[in-house]
Amino acid sequence: MTPSQRLPPGLSDCLGELGLSLRGGFVFADGEDAPAGPAGAPAKSLLLIGNGGGAMWREFSAWLDRQPDIMADPLDSWTVETIGGLAAHYGARAVYPNDRPWHPFQRWAMRAEGLKASPLGVLMHPEYGLWHAYRAALLFDVELSIQAPQAMNHPCDQCVDQPCLTACPVGAYSLSGFDAAACAAHLRSADIEERPHGGCSARNACPVGAAYRYAPAQQAFHKRAFMRARG
Numbered sequence: 747m748t749p750s751q752r753l754p755p756g757l758s759d760c761l762g763e764l765g766l767s768l769r770g771g772f773v774f775a776d777g778e779d780a781p782a783g784p785a786g787a788p789a790k791s792l793l794l795i796g797n798g799g800g801a802m803w804r805e806f807s808a809w810l811d812r813q814p815d816i817m818a819d820p821l822d823s824w825t826v827e828t829i830g831g832l833a834a835h836y837g838a839r840a841v842y843p844n845d846r847p848w849h850p851f852q853r854w855a856m857r858a859e860g861l862k863a864s865p866l867g868v869l870m871h872p873e874y875g876l877w878h879a880y881r882a883a884l885l886f887d888v889e890l891s892i893q894a895p896q897a898m899n900h901p902c903d904q905c906v907d908q909p910c911l912t913a914c915p916v917g918a919y920s921l922s923g924f925d926a927a928a929c930a931a932h933l934r935s936a937d938i939e940e941r942p943h944g945g946c947s948a949r950n951a952c953p954v955g956a957a958y959r960y961a962p963a964q965q966a967f968h969k970r971a972f973m974r975a976r977g
């Protein structure tokens with residue numbers, strides 16, 4: 747058996763400077779269908795990187811202001827530039843949520859952090875609520891010493907009213923799933939910038955992690971990206 751190696755020193759601090767954080771990780775089981783690591787063979791370990799709240803937005807916006815050209819997907823470009831650099835430094839291979847074919851980021855997050863899905867499908871975090879996302883995963887050829895996630899409280903279990911399921915003006919969310927077409931059609935007909943929160947009424951109706959709600963500019967940015975993804 748390969749001895750476990752400690753986590754890359756300084757990685758958390760580097761991520762903190764970008765407004766990001768290490769969101770746990772795991773060691774792939776023997777024979778598991780793992781994505782390729784940096785050497786091309788199936789990776790042994792995975793570390794998940796994400797944002798909780800809007801700290802990343804400040805760093806990203808400052809970077810965007812310095813860019814000479816308009817980009818199609820600036821957040822993806824920023825992420826590849828920053829995390830890609832860290833991956834090279836630490837001998838890892840970075841993969842991103844928008845890579846095709848899609849990697850199972852939510853499944854990885856459930857495993858790494860012990861989170862569960864909210865009724866909206868977005869994973870619920872006991873501290874950040876619905877105001878968090880994943881920006882990259884680092885794949886390593888070595889077995890890292892990674893603690894299993896602690897048992898997490900799942901706030902949706904105690905939420906009787908479930909305001910997230912009734913706040914959407916076009917009923918895009920229901921227990922049978924998310925109607926992305928209805929959401930996109932509504933957004934196209936409304937002026938996102940005129941909404942006080944700039945984004946999704948269902949997500950904003952959730953009381954958990956209210957202190958981490960993204961600023962209206964960030965919410966509107968993600969909504970515009972969603973509309974581009976929907977064509």
Ligand code: B12
Binds near residue numbers: 844867
């Ligand atoms: C395609 C996509 C979309 C599509 C379709 C989403 C859909 N509901 O089908 C569109 C454009 C509509 C979309 C919208 C949004 N998305 Co999206 N999306 C993705 C993307 C790129 C791929 C999803 C996928 O198919 N993955 C491949 C499968 C194999 O991975 P998976 O982990 O197994 O995912 C599956 C499970 O999570 C499962 N699932 C869903 N709910 C539950 C519940 C339980 C209990 C279980 C077991 C499984 C399960 O469904 C997923 C798809 O099959 C992912 C990033 C990624 N690579 O995963 C982001 C991702 C899922 N999206 C994300 C977000 C934040 C959003 C939006 C809020 C963005 C916005 N501002 O509008 C909305 C929310 C819409 C919603 N409620 O679903 C985040 C979720 C973060 C989180 N906290 O959970 C992700 C992970 C991206 C990221 N950078 O972090 N998205």
